[in-house]
Amino acid sequence: MMNQTIRIVLLTLVANLALSGGARAEQSWLCAVSSAVAVDEDGTVGPPDLGDRERPTFFRVDSAKKELTLLAPASRRGEVTKIEMVHESEGLRVFSGIEHGRSLNLVINAEGRMSLSVLGDGVVWSVFGHVLPEGELKASDASSEGEATAASEDEPKGTPENDSKVSTEGESKAALEDAAKK
Secondary structure (H helix, E strand, O other): HHHHHHHHHHHHHHHHHHOOOOOOOOEEEEEEEEEEEEEEEOOOOOOOOOOOOOOOOOOEEOOOOOEOOOOEHHHHHHOOEEOOOEEEEEEEEEEEEOOOOEEEEEEEOOOOOOOOOOOEEEEEEEEEEEEEEOOHHHHOOOHHHHHHHHHHOOOOOOHHHHHHHHHHHHHHHHHHHHHHHH
């Protein structure tokens, strides 16, 4: 009887660990938005319509608090979206929530890129950017600066569109590093 009880407890523990798939509780990320696009149900593509509000450019995702907090622009700083589900699998971290009738889904990959989709009635917003685990920059400050210089020298030059994309990505990474230092 005692052995059976121990087995049941162990099986329950193992099942909870296997099914939870949660990201590490202490982990949080700083995210910089590099681009955003909206597509509505009739196929119209353009910038997300936020009314008179500014588009978020930086935010923090905290898996322990299950929150996404806007850091910039200043007019939106401190706005919080609750995250209902946190999942980690094969190097991907997935966060999902619902706010004001819209579904929010954020994916962070191991290479430091993120994609965020916001789905509402008849519209999908797709947001892309770069991510740093909070606190990582302090440990690798010197090596990051050398890598950033080397990467910018090796970037291919091409059409003006590609040049502006590279510039935007480089600017968002630099701004993300500056935000992490503060």
